[in-house]
Amino acid sequence: MASVEVRNLVKRFDQNIAVNRVNLLVPDGTFQVFLGPSGCGKTTTLRCIAGLELPDEGQIFINGQDVTKWPPSARDIAMVFQQYAIYPHMTVGENLAFPLKAVRTPREVIRERVQETARKLHIERLLDRKPGKLSGGEMQRVAIGRAIVRRPKVFLMDEPLSNLDAKLRTEMRAEIKRLQTDLGATTIYVTHDQLEAMSMADRIAVMYGGIIQQNDTPANVYNHPANLFVAGFIGSPAMNFVPCSLSEDRKALILKGGIALGVQAEARLRFREVPTQRPLILGVRPEDILLRSDAPPDFEPVEVYLVEPLGAETIVDVSFGPHIFKVRVGPTFQAQIGQRLHMRIEQCRAHLFDAETTLCLTNSGRLES
Ligand code: ATP
Numbered sequence: 223m224a225s226v227e228v229r230n231l232v233k234r235f236d237q238n239i240a241v242n243r244v245n246l247l248v249p250d251g252t253f254q255v256f257l258g259p260s261g262c263g264k265t266t267t268l269r270c271i272a273g274l275e276l277p278d279e280g281q282i283f284i285n286g287q288d289v290t291k292w293p294p295s296a297r298d299i300a301m302v303f304q305q306y307a308i309y310p311h312m313t314v315g316e317n318l319a320f321p322l323k324a325v326r327t328p329r330e331v332i333r334e335r336v337q338e339t340a341r342k343l344h345i346e347r348l349l350d351r352k353p354g355k356l357s358g359g360e361m362q363r364v365a366i367g368r369a370i371v372r373r374p375k376v377f378l379m380d381e382p383l384s385n386l387d388a389k390l391r392t393e394m395r396a397e398i399k400r401l402q403t404d405l406g407a408t409t410i411y412v413t414h415d416q417l418e419a420m421s422m423a424d425r426i427a428v429m430y431g432g433i434i435q436q437n438d439t440p441a442n443v444y445n446h447p448a449n450l451f452v453a454g455f456i457g458s459p460a461m462n463f464v465p466c467s468l469s470e471d472r473k474a475l476i477l478k479g480g481i482a483l484g485v486q487a488e489a490r491l492r493f494r495e496v497p498t499q500r501p502l503i504l505g506v507r508p509e510d511i512l513l514r515s516d517a518p519p520d521f522e523p524v525e526v527y528l529v530e531p532l533g534a535e536t537i538v539d540v541s542f543g544p545h546i547f548k549v550r551v552g553p554t555f556q557a558q559i560g561q562r563l564h565m566r567i568e569q570c571r572a573h574l575f576d577a578e579t580t581l582c583l584t585n586s587g588r589l590e591s
Contacts, residue, residue: 224285224375231280240266242432257419258429264412300369304381306361315349359390377409450580479544489569501577508550510571521564
């Protein structure tokens with residue numbers, strides 16, 4: 223297996239800059255995800271690593287070797303795409319054997335590797351079938367099998383599950399993660415699905431506008447977002463955002479509309495480096511707000527605006543002055559539209575962002591990964 227390094231990568235299409243000076247080190251054996259909205263440059267970065275696009279600037283290293291100008295076939299990588307690249311006229315077994323035959327592998331070795339790969343992907347019973355008689359999930363397993371059978375240094379996967387239905391995606395997600403762990407294979411995986419990214423990745427590079435906004439562990443990306451984009455992109459329902467400022471004495475957050483929230487004792491340390499009297503954005507995840515029907519000290523009066531029961535949890539939208547907060551509560555929590563409740567924002571888990579630079583100002587002292 224191998225490490226992959228991208229240095230100062232720039233790729234333009236006419237005037238459009240698709241990848242804007244990307245730097246990234248993927249250590250050997252890492253499951254690295256590129257996550258971001260459509261058009262953010264994920265696929266183009268992956269295609270440069272694969273050798274399918276020539277960068278305008280920058281270099282690609284595989285295992286320390288500069289492969290920037292090497293053709294894809296010389297890089298010892300395997301790609302799995304959204305469209306299953308399997309031959310319809312060959313059986314599953316022949317499809318799996320094909321990449322090995324192409325490099326003149328001895329027949330005995332081919333037989334062993336095909337069996338082993340089929341076993342890993344639970345498709346042994348399908349070896350004699352033609353792709354036309356396979357389900358979408360089975361076809362995707364064969365496509366993954368074709369990639370792993372050759373034991374390449376690096377796997378590159380571009381939205382490999384997006385043609386599958388939701389249930390199958392969840393199953394295959396777990397299987398790919400398990401397979402990657404078993405093989406110890408350096409893998410770069412492109413997706414716009416944050417659940418896929420959070421559940422599979424060792425590290426997630428969140429991309430936007432051709433730039434990596436943050437490259438970190440799933441836990442850090444969720445709990446310590448580097449900026450407003452990352453904070454808003456990860457998490458469902460999304461983080462609540464409210465424009466605000468910190469009073470000069472640091473004792474109150476003044477929300478837009480003039481509502482003052484006392485700074486809680488537990489949050490004083492967290493807010494200590496935040497500049498006062500500057501435009502800020504308060505960010506609070508729906509699970510970091512408590513709702514009660516009684517009125518303990520430190521709780522603010524709110525009114526229920528909407529209730530969305532989702533089975534395992536319920537999302538309650540509450541209005542607080544001109545602001546609406548989404549709050550995640552347990553499935554047994556009872557609330558009616560118009561009901562008066564009380565909420566407490568857990569400020570020790572909340573974030574403050576600079577409204578101009580969008581950078582998070584409350585990440586100092588976080589655990590480095
Ligand atoms: P998606 O999830 O929709 O595939 P992405 O994040 O993978 O999006 P890219 O496919 O890398 O994004 O595209 C980045 C930008 O480069 C987009 O603005 C896209 O329109 C542009 N682009 C990509 N490929 C080409 C091309 N061959 N010619 C012209 N523009 C391109």
